[in-house]
Amino acid sequence: MDCLFCKIIAGEIPSKKVYEDDRCYGFYDIDPQAPVHFLMVPKAHISGPDAVNEENAAVIGHIYAVIASLARELGLENGYRVVANCGKDGGQTVGHLHFHVLAGRGLAWPPG
Ligand code: AMP
Ligand code: ZN
Numbered sequence: 001m002d003c004l005f006c007k008i009i010a011g012e013i014p015s016k017k018v019y020e021d022d023r024c025y026g027f028y029d030i031d032p033q034a035p036v037h038f039l040m041v042p043k044a045h046i047s048g049p050d051a052v053n054e055e056n057a058a059v060i061g062h063i064y065a066v067i068a069s070l071a072r073e074l075g076l077e078n079g080y081r082v083v084a085n086c087g088k089d090g091g092q093t094v095g096h097l098h099f100h101v102l103a104g105r106g107l108a109w110p111p112g
Helices: 004-009 058-074
Strands: 017-020 024-028 036-042 081-083 099-103
Touching (some): 017 058, 024 058
Antiparallel strands (some): 024 036, 081 099
16 A cells, blocks of 8 residues: 555655554654654554544544643653644645644634
């Protein structure tokens, strides 16, 4: 399958790993939008938030638990934002479900 993040998970495209286990992979964003900006992705290919269903959703709870643990390890005690963009209007550019984790500065709300 011609999927950028599947290739990153497989190690075919290099990435700066922040976390890995049997179900998910985390790596730093190539174009960081905050002092800390990494992506957490399920290893199983899910094309985006709109492809989540009762059969594949469990990994998302796992990813949030991993993010909470990583945030403690990385010292993000001032907080962070988790974002999953969906579709054109949501700003999704890669068709493999991913959770942005942004931290290290105050983040505007609502987003632009
Ligand atoms: P989105 O726009 O929500 O689909 O997010 C895709 C993200 O993937 C963007 O923030 C990109 O900067 C990031 N990205 C694209 N290619 C790579 C790559 N090879 N390594 C790390 N991050 C990437
Ligand atoms: Zn994929």
